[in-house]
Amino acid sequence: MVKCFRKGFSLSDLWVSSHDKLSDFYLSAWQRGESPVPLLLVRLALAAVASGILIWSLVVGAGPYWLIYLTNWGLLLVTMMTLSGLLVSCMSLCKPLSDAAELPWYVSMYWLIYNITVSIAIMITLLYWILLFDPEETNDGSAQGDIWLDVATHGINSCITLVEVLAARTPARLLHVYQPLGVGLWYAAFSGVYYAAGGTDGNGYPFIYEILDWRQGGRAGTVVAASTACLIVIYVLVWGTTLCREKLSLATIRTTSHTLPLTPPDPHTQIV
Template sequence: MVKCFRKSFSLSDLWVSSHERLSDFYLTSWQRGDSPVPMLVIRLLLATIMAGIFVWSITTSPTPYWLIYLTNWGLLMVTLLTLSGTVVSLLAVCKQLPDGSALPWYVSIYWLFYNIAITMAIIITALYWILLYNPEQREQEGFWLDLATHGFNSCVAFVEIAMARTPIRLLHIYQPLGVGLWYAAFSGIYYAAGGTDGNGNPFIYEILNWAEPGDASIIVAITAASLIVLYAVLWGVSLCRDRISTSLIRTTSLELPFAPPDRHSPSGMV
């Protein structure tokens, strides 16, 4: 059993540095052939949407407090995901991607952003609409920005999951979980250093108030557990996506090794 485990797992699998098919990072799951153009068009659209939301968010509240909110961390991650994915697709169209299972650094960066951003976007959306949203305190203009940063971000992430072939590995669960725990630690340090939110409150989010460490720790634990469950669900979604698209859509013959002619056939006797 130890031998079997060693054959199926290596330390390099913990990082985003290798994958058997580079084409999984620039082809759609729902195409025949190997043209990178369809995924490039999708990613250009997603990157344009996210860049617009990102600029909208910054220009609406241009203060240093913008950086302390988990919402904006997630918005930045999804924006970087779409931009890095667009770069990968552009390089694929220009035939600038090297062959081999070792991934170029820019593909690895895209994969890292993918693992983190798709999970964080959905978690942030769920936390906001379940725990934080108060319709009585929202103006019309603020509502649309909230919808963009706590709704459209998850839609963009889900489109990337559904349309791309980018793999999700259970071993990579530490990446989004690490960012989530990093933010929890940051919020605690920020509180201990006397930091406040934009309104002068001694916390970033009222539900994550470290003046009550027991309650704050419970929120962190529940969120971390939810993130783990969500990542496992997304892993399952990616497996279903690949199975369905491989059986119904993809041209799998392109991935088969070259077979020599049958020596019993007339062509094999030449």
């Protein structure tokens, strides 16, 4: 382990390969015991909902342009997060997992996807309902059926991630902010390259999203910068929520008494 600062910071903290308690990845924050079943049941429900929305989106809108949209990137990430979390819970149920210097690969994979997905999903929800949603379109009878898919892909997606954040004990580190930030910037770069290569959206317009029209480079750059700042703020809020969750669950659920004697008293002398 390479020490970078005198106060205990190490290069391994930048990645998702190590953590003090492996049980933090398969136990619920709201249980006293050591059974992985409670969180497994929650993750099974979340995986079912996420997979159902993904299938719904593919059935309704699958086509050559499906993968160019950030919404669908987020939908894939949410599905991957729930399935990888379910895998961690299943593995902990099938065989006992013990703390080690390095996390198992499937735990590291889940933690990485989790770090990326929660912030990206919330940002997608905010961007859609603040910048892209057009209430006038919902008055069109032909668009009535699409509004429910919009709610699922731009609302329920964030709800799924928030349930995972609040139900699990998955840790959050401020140092990991670069992970969702990297994916967000990667999409911005992709949209620019896609435009430069002559790509269009499903209606033939030379952009993926109108607010990210690279023909107006100044406005597109401002949107990217604002979205980057928003993503950082969201990640910090998720980190703060995680700290509050841990303090509350430790104080109310996972608390232990320190007033009990270490050994039972002798029945004859009553001496501890």
